[in-house]
Amino acid sequence: MTNYFNTLSLREQLTQLGKCRFMDPSEFADGVTALKGKKIVIVGCGAQGLNQGLNMRDSGLDISYALRAAAIKEKRQSFKNASENNFTVGTYEELIPTADLVINLTPDKQHTNVVGTVMPLMKKGATLSYSHGFNIVEEGMQVREDLTVIMVAPKSPGSEVREEYKRGFGVPTLIAVHPENDPEGKGLEQAKAYAAGTGGDKAGVLESSFVAEVKSDLMGEQTILCGLLQTGSILSFNKMIEKGVDAGYASKLIQYGWETITEGLKQGGITNMMDRLSNPAKIKAFDLAEELKAIMRPLFQKHMDDIMSGHFSKTMMEDWNNGDKNLLDWRAATGETDFEKTPAGDVSISEQEYYDNGVLMVAFVKSGVELAYETMTESGIIGDSAYYESLHETPLIANTIARKKLFEMNRVISDTAEYGCYLFDHACKPLLTDFMKKIETDVIGKHFGEGKNNGVDNVKLIAVNKAIRTHDVEVVGARLRASMTAMKPIG
Numbered sequence: 192m193t194n195y196f197n198t199l200s201l202r203e204q205l206t207q208l209g210k211c212r213f214m215d216p217s218e219f220a221d222g223v224t225a226l227k228g229k230k231i232v233i234v235g236c237g238a239q240g241l242n243q244g245l246n247m248r249d250s251g252l253d254i255s256y257a258l259r260a261a262a263i264k265e266k267r268q269s270f271k272n273a274s275e276n277n278f279t280v281g282t283y284e285e286l287i288p289t290a291d292l293v294i295n296l297t298p299d300k301q302h303t304n305v306v307g308t309v310m311p312l313m314k315k316g317a318t319l320s321y322s323h324g325f326n327i328v329e330e331g332m333q334v335r336e337d338l339t340v341i342m343v344a345p346k347s348p349g350s351e352v353r354e355e356y357k358r359g360f361g362v363p364t365l366i367a368v369h370p371e372n373d374p375e376g377k378g379l380e381q382a383k384a385y386a387a388g389t390g391g392d393k394a395g396v397l398e399s400s401f402v403a404e405v406k407s408d409l410m411g412e413q414t415i416l417c418g419l420l421q422t423g424s425i426l427s428f429n430k431m432i433e434k435g436v437d438a439g440y441a442s443k444l445i446q447y448g449w450e451t452i453t454e455g456l457k458q459g460g461i462t463n464m465m466d467r468l469s470n471p472a473k474i475k476a477f478d479l480a481e482e483l484k485a486i487m488r489p490l491f492q493k494h495m496d497d498i499m500s501g502h503f504s505k506t507m508m509e510d511w512n513n514g515d516k517n518l519l520d521w522r523a524a525t526g527e528t529d530f531e532k533t534p535a536g537d538v539s540i541s542e543q544e545y546y547d548n549g550v551l552m553v554a555f556v557k558s559g560v561e562l563a564y565e566t567m568t569e570s571g572i573i574g575d576s577a578y579y580e581s582l583h584e585t586p587l588i589a590n591t592i593a594r595k596k597l598f599e600m601n602r603v604i605s606d607t608a609e610y611g612c613y614l615f616d617h618a619c620k621p622l623l624t625d626f627m628k629k630i631e632t633d634v635i636g637k638h639f640g641e642g643k644n645n646g647v648d649n650v651k652l653i654a655v656n657k658a659i660r661t662h663d664v665e666v667v668g669a670r671l672r673a674s675m676t677a678m679k680p681i682g
């Protein structure tokens with residue numbers, strides 16, 4: 192199999208990368224109708240599989256789970272997830288031939304094997320779906336001509352897909368139809384019904400392409416979403432320990448700090464997150480973020496370039512073929528970091544204190560969101576997509592760190608995201624050595640400017656505010672957040 196993206200002409204690459212249409216809520220007026228009464232079989236019952244299935248069943252769809260025989264026999268977690276939630280569970284042979292729609296929610300590294308096994312069992316004219324297009328785009332999977340191939344990709348960890356649905360809402364979702372596999376022209380209607388079944392239509396759906404989803408998803412997860420949160424956690428914690436801050440306090444500030452400060456981001460973008468700081472702290476965070484952006488830009492660009500050229504996927508696939516050696520070693524090493532091993536102390540930290548004592552963390556978030564957005568859009572990815580893969584998803588990943596630190600983040604995200612996260616982290620930490628040497632506890636661990644005059648230079652403050660507010664991620668974000676709020680009461 193060959194990398195599908197690399198087989199396309201430059202013109203076609205640019206067309207598919209730039210495919211991004213924010214769909215009007217009226218386009219979902221038919222809800223799940225296109226899939227109503229159809230037999231939907233999900234392969235795999237992990238992070239996405241279970242949560243998407245629960246939502247779709249609650250939306251009135253007929254869901255069952257096909258698991259590999261060993262998982263059923265040994266009553267593995269996937270079997271427990273499905274059966275304890277009263278879903279029908281069966282082997283591929285039992286369930287796949289009955290399915291109108293087969294949803295592949297196994298880890299990306301298993302897709303060639305899973306799709307190769309499932310495809311001969313699928314009935315003529317059925318549909319195969321993915322939640323991430325790696326197998327199609329990076330591995331060039333060829334799917335039987337009579338089958339329709341669609342993608343419904345929630346821009347969120349599986350846990351939040353379920354939580355948002357239970358709150359009557361959903362998470363932003365990208366949908367796509369593989370241009371090589373839409374023999375009956377039904378792909379888009381089915382993808383829309385599927386997105387409505389998960390609740391995605393209430394949060395915003397982008398009609399995208401497999402190519403645009405893959406290239407933007409990989410970039411977001413490697414850099415701001417997971418890689419930089421890991422780097423920022425480890426460096427900020429180590430700095431506080433080096434400077435004598437109480438270890439329990441330092442651990443708690445980081446573990447819960449990302450979630451708290453990115454709640455400000457979620458509600459009102461970078462502008463609101465920065466507005467939560469005092470004026471002198473805001474200027475400091477701005478300057479630190481500018482420095483970080485200058486240092487990290489080449490690394491962000493390298494990740495984007497390696498994703499576009501297929502170098503990233505090639506090297507990750509080499510690791511798959513090597514029994515995941517790098518992934519497992521890097522996972523173990525992360526578990527050994529002092530941040531992971533130091534429990535959060537029994538100290539009280541107010542919501543405002545997370546901002547005041549975490550100016551460096553705010554700077555990490557601002558620099559990472561802006562850099563990811565800028566690097567993606569400079570490479571042909573449309574702003575709406577880049578926003579979802581940078582600013583929008585950062586708070587959702589931060590929530591996972593609050594639950595159980597980096598272990599939880601790396602457990603909840605896909606193996607593909609986890610691999611890319613370590614790759615970025617290992618390259619980023621050394622790059623920031625000199626930057627971190629200059630960092631003192633005034634920007635991490637202690638209240639910035641406490642006891643000092645709060646005065647600032649007006650001209651500088653006006654310039655900083657203007658730069659924050661006019662960044663494209665803020666302009667696009669304000670529009671998308673407004674449409675999410677507007678959509679909420681519908682349905």
Ligand SMILES: NC(=O)C1=CN([C@@H]2O[C@H](COP(=O)(O)OP(=O)(O)OC[C@H]3O[C@@H](n4cnc5c(N)ncnc54)[C@H](OP(=O)(O)O)[C@@H]3O)[C@@H](O)[C@H]2O)C=CC1
Nearest residue numbers: 235236237238239262267269296297301323348349604605
């Ligand atoms: N994690 C996330 O939040 C997100 C994931 N995605 C995408 O969703 C898809 C699923 O990822 P995710 O939910 O993280 O996956 P998980 O690792 O959580 O789920 C794995 C599931 O697949 C099954 N599985 C593992 N290996 C095989 C195999 N060889 N054959 C058949 N079944 C297998 C497991 O069952 P068992 O081992 O018991 O057989 C388990 O049920 C991926 O394409 C991912 O990129 C998209 C958005 C976000």
Ligand SMILES: CC[C@](O)(C(C)=O)C(=O)O
Nearest residue numbers: 346347348412604605608
């Ligand atoms: C964090 C990255 C992600 O793409 C996701 C949750 O959206 C994944 O692959 O897990």
Ligand SMILES: [Mg+2]
Nearest residue numbers: 345346347408
């Ligand atoms: Mg993603």
Ligand SMILES: [Mg+2]
Nearest residue numbers: 408412605608
């Ligand atoms: Mg991903």
